[in-house]
Amino acid sequence: MHHQKYRLIVPFLALPLLLYGVFVLWPFAQALYFAFTKWRGFSPNRPFVGLDNFEKMAGDRLFWNALGNNAKMLVVLPLVTIALALLFAALIAQGRQTIRGGGFYRVVFFFPQVMSAVVLGILWGFIFHPTIGILNAALHAVGRDDWQRTWLGDPQWVLWAIAVVAIWSSVGFFLVLFIAGMQAIPMDLYDAATLDGAGRWRMFWGITLPLLRDHVQVAVVFMAIGALDLFALVQVMAEKGGPSRAADVLARYMYDLAFSQSQFGYATAIGVVLLLLTLALSVITIRLTSRDQVEF
Amino acid sequence: MAGARMKATRRQPGEWLAGGGSHLLLLIWTLLTVYPFLWMIITSFKSDQEIFFSPWTWPATPQWENFARAWTDASIGRYFLNSLIVVAGSLTLTLLLSAMAAYVLARFPFPGNRLIYYTFLVGLMFPVFLALVPLFFVVRDLHLLGTYQGLILVYTAYSLPFTVFFLHGFFRTLPNEVAEAAIVDGASPYRVFFEIMLPLAQPGLIAVGIFNFLGQWNQFILPLVLMPDPNRYVLSQGLAFLAIQRGYESDWSALFAGLTITMAPTLVVYIIFQRRVQQGLTVGALKG
Numbered sequence: 001m002h003h004q005k006y007r008l009i010v011p012f013l014a015l016p017l018l019l020y021g022v023f024v025l026w027p028f029a030q031a032l033y034f035a036f037t038k039w040r041g042f043s044p045n046r047p048f049v050g051l052d053n054f055e056k057m058a059g060d061r062l063f064w065n066a067l068g069n070n071a072k073m074l075v076v077l078p079l080v081t082i083a084l085a086l087l088f089a090a091l092i093a094q095g096r097q098t099i100r101g102g103g104f105y106r107v108v109f110f111f112p113q114v115m116s117a118v119v120l121g122i123l124w125g126f127i128f129h130p131t132i133g134i135l136n137a138a139l140h141a142v143g144r145d146d147w148q149r150t151w152l153g154d155p156q157w158v159l160w161a162i163a164v165v166a167i168w169s170s171v172g173f174f175l176v177l178f179i180a181g182m183q184a185i186p187m188d189l190y191d192a193a194t195l196d197g198a199g200r201w202r203m204f205w206g207i208t209l210p211l212l213r214d215h216v217q218v219a220v221v222f223m224a225i226g227a228l229d230l231f232a233l234v235q236v237m238a239e240k241g242g243p244s245r246a247a248d249v250l251a252r253y254m255y256d257l258a259f260s261q262s263q264f265g266y267a268t269a270i271g272v273v274l275l276l277l278t279l280a281l282s283v284i285t286i287r288l289t290s291r292d293q294v295e296f
Numbered sequence: 297m298a299g300a301r302m303k304a305t306r307r308q309p310g311e312w313l314a315g316g317g318s319h320l321l322l323l324i325w326t327l328l329t330v331y332p333f334l335w336m337i338i339t340s341f342k343s344d345q346e347i348f349f350s351p352w353t354w355p356a357t358p359q360w361e362n363f364a365r366a367w368t369d370a371s372i373g374r375y376f377l378n379s380l381i382v383v384a385g386s387l388t389l390t391l392l393l394s395a396m397a398a399y400v401l402a403r404f405p406f407p408g409n410r411l412i413y414y415t416f417l418v419g420l421m422f423p424v425f426l427a428l429v430p431l432f433f434v435v436r437d438l439h440l441l442g443t444y445q446g447l448i449l450v451y452t453a454y455s456l457p458f459t460v461f462f463l464h465g466f467f468r469t470l471p472n473e474v475a476e477a478a479i480v481d482g483a484s485p486y487r488v489f490f491e492i493m494l495p496l497a498q499p500g501l502i503a504v505g506i507f508n509f510l511g512q513w514n515q516f517i518l519p520l521v522l523m524p525d526p527n528r529y530v531l532s533q534g535l536a537f538l539a540i541q542r543g544y545e546s547d548w549s550a551l552f553a554g555l556t557i558t559m560a561p562t563l564v565v566y567i568i569f570q571r572r573v574q575q576g577l578t579v580g581a582l583k584g
Contacts, residue, residue, distance in 0.1 A: 005404060006406070008400065008485040008486065009406060012397060012399065012400045013396075013400055013401075015393055015396075016393040016396060016456055019452060019456065020416065020419065020453050020456050020457075022434065022438075023434065023435075023449060023454070024427065024457075026430070026434060027427035027430035027431040027434055028427050030430035031430050034429060084325075087321070088321070088322060088325065092318075092322070099318055099319070100319075101319075105325075106574070107574075108329050109325060109329055110574055111563075112329060114510055114562055114566050114573060115559060115562060116513070116514030116516065116531075116558075117514070118514070118516050118532040118533075118536050119532070119535065119559060121536075122535060122551070122555060123332055123333075123336050124332070125539065126336075127335075132348055134351050137351040137352065168329070172329070173577065176574050176577075177578050225423075228423070229423070229425075231425075231517055232516045232532075235520075235536065235540075236536050236539060236540065254428075258429050258432075259432075259521065264429045267428075267429055268430070271423075271425050271426035271427075271428065271429070272426065274423050274425050274426060275426045279421065
């Protein structure tokens, strides 16, 4: 019997573990070493240089530029996306109110989420296009030619244009998440609030939001991790980081260093920074938002 | 419930106005979501002159040849096929290997079980960008760079942590009785897995399968690094190549047609399975 058990366990685990070890664990482990080497990919040996890559980073204007753009996205993307998703979720499904067509809105709002960021980026690249784009055409139609811009060609706007796409495509995802959360809130809380004469606005702040805390926390972590990536959108909408690198982000800069400039060691060091930022953000968010759990 | 709602409506006369305001906001967002896609589809039937001079109008005559040009000249057809080959392979392998590992880890106690389970979970925390450079060299040294097999194996490996985690939870909740009865009847452990447990796990496999299908179909950074052969570009990679590197500005209409071709299957699948797709995707957030 015992023998038979292992005849199943060993082969069933061997192949998954082999693939996972070779393509996931081994590269991650190597990355933690590569980051401390100066390696251009040509020589077989990888000279160990200690913290040189990280010192270089400290003085690298392009690194700080990319990090700064990530930081702006870190503030704006979670805030705006979650605010919009909460608003729409509350309009559709708070308490006993069920809006007509709620299911329709949910299906429509969610759709961009299933499309690849590349398709969305190219599509919005056309929307922002200075000559054939509908944004400038719309501004022309309402007589605001003075508001027209080159958008993705304008260092002041390119990052925000990308932020618009990131927000636009994520709102539906969090809407569905929040509606699922709202359905778990006991109805008698809303009934009691209604008896007390509370309006929708007060119910939202008093009942819905506190009881959705876990969901909002998950959403913040998800969106923050998304803001640290943005690779596909930036790559498609702002080639080489956009005009004056105004939309460059760490992921794209790192990709560029590695695969266009063969600075493999330095690029991997930036990957390590991305890892540390991801971990730090998850920990901070969970600490900040889980002070007191609301029980019901 | 309907009665309670009506009573509430009567008590608050402002409710109707609030409802109207809600619809107004929701309809604005609907328009903002739908119109870009609609514009894309309409534009893909236009000539380049119409795209340039009349952004708002319908095409005078639908230019079906835009789609033919996109499919053949712009290689969208080939990219499509490449994506299909890669994702068919990686999705099958992901579900099979994850189910095997998750089943064993969830239902058989043995020394090292927890350790292996947590080893899989660790993979959820690391951003793929950290592994990118070493991964490139691992794949190159295995002579898998630029091959379908390489992408299939890498997609599978990076899908394992979440899929194992998800199915592990699923297999734990499955009842024991059927499997035990089969074992008493002398069924081999393999038959128990393939003929009893896998069919029982079907709802879980579908949910996590949708999640992985979209993730792998839309994957961009991995093929960008691991698939340098233009003949084997996958769809998102090929589209990005057309849009940027080749500066396809000279043939906008074909690029719009390419976008529409790319969107069409996803749209159809989404409309048919929208509830399952939403569950499949959000399940990651709720569980994770």
